[in-house]
Amino acid sequence: MAIRSRRTVYYLVLVVVTTALFTVTYNVGMAVWEGRPQPLYRSLEVVVQSFTTTGYGEDAPWRTPQMNLLAITMQLAGIGLILTAVDVFAVPWLRGTLAPTAPESVSGVSDHVVVCEHTPRTEAFITELDARDRAYVLVEADEETAGDLHEAGYRVVHGDPEATATLEGARLDAARALVADAADDTNASIVLSARETAPEVRVITLVDDASLARYHRAAGADEVLSPRQLLGRSLAERAPTPVTTDVDDGIPIGDDFELVELTVASESDLAGRPFGEVRLREGFGVNVIGAWVEGDFETPVSPSTTLAAGTRLLVTGEPERVTRLAEATATTVREFGPRRVVLAGYGDSGRAAAEALAGSGSALTVLDVEDEPAVDVVGDARDPDVLAAAGIEDAAALIVTVGDDTTAIFATLIARESNPDLHIVVRANEEADVQKLYRAGGDYVQSLATVSGRMLASTVFEDEEVLAYDKQVSVVRLPAGDLAGRTLAGADVRAVTGCTVVAVVRDGETITEVDPASFTVAPDDEVIIAGTDEATTRFEREFGG
Secondary structure (H helix, E strand, O other): OOHHHHHHHHHHHHHHHHHHHHHHHHHHHHHHOOOOOOOHHHHHHHHHHHHOOOOOHHHOOOOOHHHHHHHHHHHHHHHHHHHHHHHHHHHHHHHHHHOOOOOOOOOOOOOOEEEEOOOHHHHHHHHHHHHOOOOEEEEEOOHHHHHHHHHOOOOEEEOOOOOHHHHHHOOHHHOOEEEEOOOHHHHHHHHHHHHHHOOOOEEEEEOOOHHHHHHHHHHOOOEEEOHHHHHHHHHHHOOOOOOOOOOOOOEEEEOOEEEEEEEOOOOOOOOOOEHHHHOHHHHHOOEEEEEEEOOEEEOOOOOOOEOOOOOEEEEEEOHHHHHHHHHHHOOOOOOOOOOEEEEEOOOHHHHHHHHHHOOOOOEEEEEEOOOOOOOOEEOOOOOHHHHHHOOHHHOOEEEEOOOOHHHHHHHHHHHHHHOOOOEEEEEEOOHHHHHHHHHHOOOEEEEHHHHHHHHHHHHHOOOOEEEEOOOOOEEEEEEOHHHOOOEHHHHOHHHHHOOEEEEEEEOOEEEOOOOOOOOEOOOOOEEEEEEOHHHHHHHHHHHOO
16 A cells, blocks of 8 residues: 555544544543533534534533543644644645646657666766757656656656557657666566557667576567676776786777777886876877876876876877887786785676686685675675675775665775775766765776766667777767868867867778868768767767758
8 A cells, every 4th residue: 555545544543533532531521520411423523523623512611620621632632633634635735736747748759769767877878868969758657756857857758668658658659769778577568569659660778687688689679788797897807917908908990090098007107297297199109188187087188287196098099009108107016926806796797797807817706795606705895894804905906886886985985995005996877976986995987877878879879889888988980060171170179079089080991190280071071089978979069960
């Protein structure tokens, strides 16, 4: 029974019991104290009159103190019941009447994306849609959540996304695509309803358990995305292991050109020196796109910025030159023996991370709240004793893939205090918590919502190719759009958007030597840009055509 229904029942029972008790007491009092016996129904009438403050009839005034005290008690009880009735009946009615109500259908929208339902991952995707001025309709099953979203300015309809009537109300037949991000079994049902409502519309689902992807495809999904698994593998690559390469897997830009993230180690020759002093372009022949300094992306990098330990550089260049820079940024003392890596959280991302580390030569310790065959330590990652049992004090790295960000933040704080030299890699479920995790002591934090939003945007909009989903930088290949006929310097791309054009694709050839002042972008060109997610969306808004 719903809470509101239970409160109504409890209130009615209270009224009946209170009325019966006062009726009997009043009837006895009139006979014993007043010497005026009367029928029980007459006493009930007086009690009701007292509760409702409508009068007392012929019984007032009373001669005895006992009856006057009883009358006062009934009056106070009546006021209490009236105030309680206001809370039980009037307040919920007013709240329901005045609260924003989401519509059950929309009109006048086409070529939009139907999104089922509202989650941190679809929120990131909606942000991508807004940046591109693309229409969407959000389907939300929870009435209160739908009302709040409607009031906040979202284009939302309230209804069951598994029902064909709801999808018809969202105008799925006129939509560009449908994206489903509910529970895995619910998503399969949504796909079936979508196929019945609009057989030709493209259907994309997100799946938490990758083993269930085939059932989504069997239901009719065109694309099934597994961002948790992708992110788990990506986080594992960030853990220092005996076979970890000095250079992270780069993003190929051309045949002999790549974009790579490098971390400045505390013992490297570059650590502690100003950026302008190290002169990376002159010394290594690479272009520095930007740098993450204490969690913030700085582009261009100021000459006065100190390359502190943990600073991550985003560079482009030929693989050999990038490798030379990687050797300069890495620690000068290499440790090749087995290194302990603690994995906190053995869900989908955790399993993917464990599989990626299987051949790394690391001593892997898995920690989780559930007891499973692959779990070495059972307990809460927020418990210092549990982390100590997992060997956190002697570990080289900690990978955190727990289910909620609050747990991840606290586990990061404890781990950092227990082992100041620990390399901590964390999955953030929501983009808003990324900076909190950095402040808590994380060395590398990646947002599941961000990865999901990039995957969805690249899948839905086929003219946009995201070259890497699981990096802290967004690297995208786009049509030239409004850049056509202009130079990069003339358009002032970096100042306007915060993005850097790292290459131009012309007639199938990737051009990496692009002079901003003299190279003119042609209408049929494609540009490869790099920057934060916010910067790339600004680029699309300014130059997307």
